Amino acid sequence: MKKNILYLGIAVIIGLLGGYLIFGNSSDSSNQKITDAHDHSEASTNEMWTCSMHPQIMQPESGNCPICGMELIPAEAGADGLTANQIKMTENAMALANIETTIVRNRIEGNNDGVISLSGKIATNEENNAIQASYFDGRLEKLNVSFEGQEVKRGQLLATIYSPNLVAAQQELITAASLKESQPALYKAVRNKLKLWKLSASQIDNIESTEKVRENFPLYATVSGTVAMVMAAEGDYLKQGQPILKVSNLNSVWAEFDAYENQISQFKKGQKIKVTTSAYPNTEFDAVISFIDPVLNSITRTVTIRTTLKNKDNIFKPGMFVTGRIKGTVQAEGESLNIPASAVLWTGERSLVYVKPNSNEAIFEMREVTVGLRNGGNFTVTSGLENGEEIVTNGTFTVDAAAQLQGRKSMMNKSAGKTMTGHEGHLGMQAVTENESNAISTMEMKLPRAFQAAFQAALKPYFKMEDAFVASDASQVSALAKTTLEKMKAIEIGGLGKMENSHLSKSIEMLGGISSNSDLKKQRARLVVLSENMVAIAMNIDSPSETMYVQKCPMANSNKGAIWLSAEKEIRNPYYGDAMLTCGSVIDSLK
Numbered sequence: 001m002k003k004n005i006l007y008l009g010i011a012v013i014i015g016l017l018g019g020y021l022i023f024g025n026s027s028d029s030s031n032q033k034i035t036d037a038h039d040h041s042e043a044s045t046n047e048m049w050t051c052s053m054h055p056q057i058m059q060p061e062s063g064n065c066p067i068c069g070m071e072l073i074p075a076e077a078g079a080d081g082l083t084a085n086q087i088k089m090t091e092n093a094m095a096l097a098n099i100e101t102t103i104v105r106n107r108i109e110g111n112n113d114g115v116i117s118l119s120g121k122i123a124t125n126e127e128n129n130a131i132q133a134s135y136f137d138g139r140l141e142k143l144n145v146s147f148e149g150q151e152v153k154r155g156q157l158l159a160t161i162y163s164p165n166l167v168a169a170q171q172e173l174i175t176a177a178s179l180k181e182s183q184p185a186l187y188k189a190v191r192n193k194l195k196l197w198k199l200s201a202s203q204i205d206n207i208e209s210t211e212k213v214r215e216n217f218p219l220y221a222t223v224s225g226t227v228a229m230v231m232a233a234e235g236d237y238l239k240q241g242q243p244i245l246k247v248s249n250l251n252s253v254w255a256e257f258d259a260y261e262n263q264i265s266q267f268k269k270g271q272k273i274k275v276t277t278s279a280y281p282n283t284e285f286d287a288v289i290s291f292i293d294p295v296l297n298s299i300t301r302t303v304t305i306r307t308t309l310k311n312k313d314n315i316f317k318p319g320m321f322v323t324g325r326i327k328g329t330v331q332a333e334g335e336s337l338n339i340p341a342s343a344v345l346w347t348g349e350r351s352l353v354y355v356k357p358n359s360n361e362a363i364f365e366m367r368e369v370t371v372g373l374r375n376g377g378n379f380t381v382t383s384g385l386e387n388g389e390e391i392v393t394n395g396t397f398t399v400d401a402a403a404q405l406q407g408r409k410s411m412m413n414k415s416a417g418k419t420m421t422g423h424e425g426h427l428g429m430q431a432v433t434e435n436e437s438n439a440i441s442t443m444e445m446k447l448p449r450a451f452q453a454a455f456q457a458a459l460k461p462y463f464k465m466e467d468a469f470v471a472s473d474a475s476q477v478s479a480l481a482k483t484t485l486e487k488m489k490a491i492e493i494g495g496l497g498k499m500e501n502s503h504l505s506k507s508i509e510m511l512g513g514i515s516s517n518s519d520l521k522k523q524r525a526r527l528v529v530l531s532e533n534m535v536a537i538a539m540n541i542d543s544p545s546e547t548m549y550v551q552k553c554p555m556a557n558s559n560k561g562a563i564w565l566s567a568e569k570e571i572r573n574p575y576y577g578d579a580m581l582t583c584g585s586v587i588d589s590l591k
Helices: 002-046 091-097 164-177 184-196 201-210 261-266 396-405 422-427 429-435 449-470 474-489 498-515 520-538
Strands: 086-088 100-103 106-108 115-124 129-133 138-143 157-162 216-220 225-230 243-248 252-260 272-277 285-292 302-310 321-327 335-340 351-355 363-375 378-383 390-394 548-553 562-566 585-590
Touching: 086 396, 091 396, 115 302, 138 164, 138 216, 157 243, 164 184, 164 201, 184 201, 252 261, 252 321, 261 302, 272 302, 335 390, 351 396, 363 396, 390 396, 396 585, 449 474, 449 520, 449 562, 474 498, 474 520, 498 520, 520 548, 520 562
Parallel strands: none
Antiparallel strands: 086 363, 100 390, 106 335, 115 252, 115 321, 129 243, 138 157, 157 216, 225 243, 252 302, 272 285, 272 321, 285 302, 335 378, 351 363, 351 390, 363 378, 548 562, 548 585
């Protein structure tokens, strides 16, 4: 009996030991799996999601962008050891964005003789403008000069007018002529009346000698020049003194330049200036400053500087872009630090550059600087940079967009890591829309060859549409937007990913809105979103058939800034037209 109990006890001990060996390991494994799962969950929680079009949106969960509705994509993980105003980029991203850097060096001011470059355009000399008016009431029966640009010479037949008052005055002259011996004062008064109506002595003598009244009376030009504006049409009833034509004498023209506020002290009347044009790039024309606008343009922060140019050979055409080179009256003392204008991001309040602290690492640091005079394509930096530092000079805006994508400090985001999530994001949609920056997405897209070719074909009417925006011609904008829309709709979308499809769809949507609207203000509002999407696609074209420039106006979009794609390096602002034609800068180029 005792042996049986002993054997039973041994069996229980062996069973417990076996159970521990089997289930104990399983439990540890299970615990390890739970721990692993927990760690994975924790890693997933730390992953952030962003929008390729609006990189300032950072959410902890996947979903749709609260601004544009595009599907969110995983944000690039932050780099360890970086400050809030630093960003690290991959070599592939740098190559794709065509980022170039330059080491800043001091430049002796005397090396360029303090020469300042100004941009401007040719305008008509308003001192030589004249109005050809009707000197008596009547109906305009025939207008011989009917289009702008037509040459008019003094004494040329301009129009034929039927005037009941002139018919009566002719009859008075015929009657007074028969009484000129007995009533010379009456006769003289009638002739003077016709002279005041700009009838020549020969015309008056002809009426008197033939004793015939002309119902349709000819109107001759009293000035010579080029027709700048036709102000009446055949069939119109004209009042005495009502304008018919505006005539400009182009023997001399004005060259008007925009000078920045911090350059005003450099200029004075009588100062010599050399003018060049794109039409005659190898020829310089000497002139002097004849006028400096006493009123500063509060929007562009510029003043107009004017010079008068002789134009007997008709070389200068109104509207032609010109460049003026002038030696400033105030010279900087010692040495100055000059950097290319393409390196500077201007928010309206701050001027920023991206510095590369270590030339061996793809790390960029945002730096606020103070800029002085602009000399052609360079800015003088008065503080914020040191001699020998390396800065980004091409692709600066793209680096800033990457900083926004990673939630770092950027041009439009002074504090890093600001996010919008869930219900807060939807409630804040209007606020975000009003304050968002127009950053270019740095996300790489995969665009089929056929898509790239078709998209570049659609850019041709897009560029023409921008010209219509520059001219502020709403009807032409609508027509060209429709043409661009048809080109975009014809693009094959096979093989496109969600992000690529979203950019294309948004572009088509905006073009549809522009083509169906004749309100220029609303058209330009849609142009802001359209250009964001068009630029994002264009930046991913492997080999553009022609060089394109990404340009930005910091004043557009309610002073939040807006970008556009241009085939020309010269700034021609589509958001303001003539009001602020040269406001903006080239922030990137696609070659």
